[in-house]
Amino acid sequence: MTPPLGDIAHIGHAQLFTPDLDASVVFFTDFLGLTVNGQRGDTVYLRTFDDYEHHSLVLTARDRPGLGRLALRVSSEEALLRRVRAVEDAGGTGHWTEDEPGLGKLYVTTDPDGHEHALYWESEHYTAPGGLRPALKNQPQAKPNRGVGVRRLDHVNFLAADVLANAEFQQHVLGARPTEQIQLDSGEIAARWLTFTDKSYDVVYTEDWTGSTGRLHHIAFATDTREDILRAADLAIDSDVFIETGPHKHAIQQTFFLYVYEPGGNRIELCNPLSRLVLAPDWPLITWTEEERAKGQAWGLRTIASFHTHGTPPAQA
Numbered sequence: 001m002t003p004p005l006g007d008i009a010h011i012g013h014a015q016l017f018t019p020d021l022d023a024s025v026v027f028f029t030d031f032l033g034l035t036v037n038g039q040r041g042d043t044v045y046l047r048t049f050d051d052y053e054h055h056s057l058v059l060t061a062r063d064r065p066g067l068g069r070l071a072l073r074v075s076s077e078e079a080l081l082r083r084v085r086a087v088e089d090a091g092g093t094g095h096w097t098e099d100e101p102g103l104g105k106l107y108v109t110t111d112p113d114g115h116e117h118a119l120y121w122e123s124e125h126y127t128a129p130g131g132l133r134p135a136l137k138n139q140p141q142a143k144p145n146r147g148v149g150v151r152r153l154d155h156v157n158f159l160a161a162d163v164l165a166n167a168e169f170q171q172h173v174l175g176a177r178p179t180e181q182i183q184l185d186s187g188e189i190a191a192r193w194l195t196f197t198d199k200s201y202d203v204v205y206t207e208d209w210t211g212s213t214g215r216l217h218h219i220a221f222a223t224d225t226r227e228d229i230l231r232a233a234d235l236a237i238d239s240d241v242f243i244e245t246g247p248h249k250h251a252i253q254q255t256f257f258l259y260v261y262e263p264g265g266n267r268i269e270l271c272n273p274l275s276r277l278v279l280a281p282d283w284p285l286i287t288w289t290e291e292e293r294a295k296g297q298a299w300g301l302r303t304i305a306s307f308h309t310h311g312t313p314p315a316q317a
Helices: 021-031 078-087 161-175 226-239 290-294
Strands: 007-018 036-038 045-046 057-061 065-075 096-098 106-110 117-120 152-160 177-182 189-195 204-208 217-224 242-249 254-259 269-272 286-289
Touching: 007 021, 007 117, 007 152, 021 036, 021 045, 021 226, 036 078, 057 065, 065 152, 065 217, 078 096, 078 106, 078 117, 078 161, 152 161, 161 177, 161 189, 161 204, 177 226, 177 290, 204 242, 226 242, 226 254, 226 269, 286 290
Parallel strands: 007 057, 065 117, 152 204, 177 286, 217 269
Antiparallel strands: 007 065, 036 045, 045 057, 096 106, 106 117, 152 217, 177 189, 189 204, 242 254, 254 269
């Protein structure tokens, strides 16, 4: 039985592993415009300017890039307990921890592919220090005066050996709604987009053509406008940031986007999906065929292949 919508309030933050912590921090602060909000050992906490919580991104030094944890904030303490029961009723396991600043207890579990998810309720609202206080009291932090100035963490795209099993975990265990998908001629589901909110998508699963498990395709940050995406591309070439593809428009979900790589080897998407919402409570699942997908993106740009996602830009592989 699908759990009630609304138990997951939104994506809280994502953790990335990086073999070059210092260079990754510079990328996220100077190029994207995030702000460092603390460090514990080899882990740095950063935030986007419009995030009300302590951090939007966690960078942890490791020998290889990849995704550590996706944290999801629930809508209440009762919702947290419901999701824990749903995980356990589905045969999953998890454990409780309190290992992040600004947050209370987290319930940590995994999807069928092994991606770590943390569910939490208790969260300390951010109070900006003097130099970062905004002029408008309904904004958590002043807009950055450097880089792209991304507004929030928008979504996470996981690679998965079995897209359907993982998408159904999001839907039937965590309460997401599927909005769009790619179905191959064989009937296999090659990708599925899901949302916890009125946004058209929060999480995505894409087939990992290598058959591997637990890998990341990308994390995405939202900008205010499409012009910010174009400006980001200009900043990228001036800052020696590797552009993989774009600026362009996705056919699926209609997101205006740019794919770049941060120095640690993780793919980062800059996206502008802010005007597209899924407001219909009976939204139909939109299916794209192989033939339709072969046409490329909205304006004909070739779609990048999942098997290129080895954690480093193709030009550096």
